[in-house]
Amino acid sequence: MEITLAISIGIVFGSGIWLILRPRTFQFITGLLLMSYAVNLFIFAMGRLSVDKPPITPSLPIDPTQFADPLPQGLVLTAIVIGFATTALFLVMMIGARGLSGSDHVDGEEPRP
Numbered sequence: 001m002e003i004t005l006a007i008s009i010g011i012v013f014g015s016g017i018w019l020i021l022r023p024r025t026f027q028f029i030t031g032l033l034l035m036s037y038a039v040n041l042f043i044f045a046m047g048r049l050s051v052d053k054p055p056i057t058p059s060l061p062i063d064p065t066q067f068a069d070p071l072p073q074g075l076v077l078t079a080i081v082i083g084f085a086t087t088a089l090f091l092v093m094m095i096g097a098r099g100l101s102g103s104d105h106v107d108g109e110e111p112r113p
Contacts, residue, residue: 002045005045009042012038012041013034015031015034017035018031019034020035023107024104024105026094026104029090029094036083043076043079
């Protein structure tokens with residue numbers, strides 16, 4: 001299971017890097033999204049995911065193996081919100097740049113054959 005998750009995260013992150021290197025702005029934004037999804041999956045995987053375990057509650061005696069770790073969940077939730085905001089900002093900038101330059105090419109103009 002761990003190797004499958006690691007390969008999946010690597011493929012998603014590699015696809016994001018490949019899309020960032022493309023000449024169109026929409027592909028660039030999609031690549032950034034894929035990379036942020038891969039990082040979120042990585043944080044979840046490193047955070048000792050637990051199924052059917054409650055979050056940390058004050059009870060004695062405290063046994064850490066009986067509780068889910070809330071830190072990775074909070075980090076990923078924050079990353080999702082920040083990723084959504086930056087994606088919205090990039091889309092507005094992309095629409096404005098396309099209106100000014102008439103092209104969605106990263107350099108602002110199409111390469112000439």
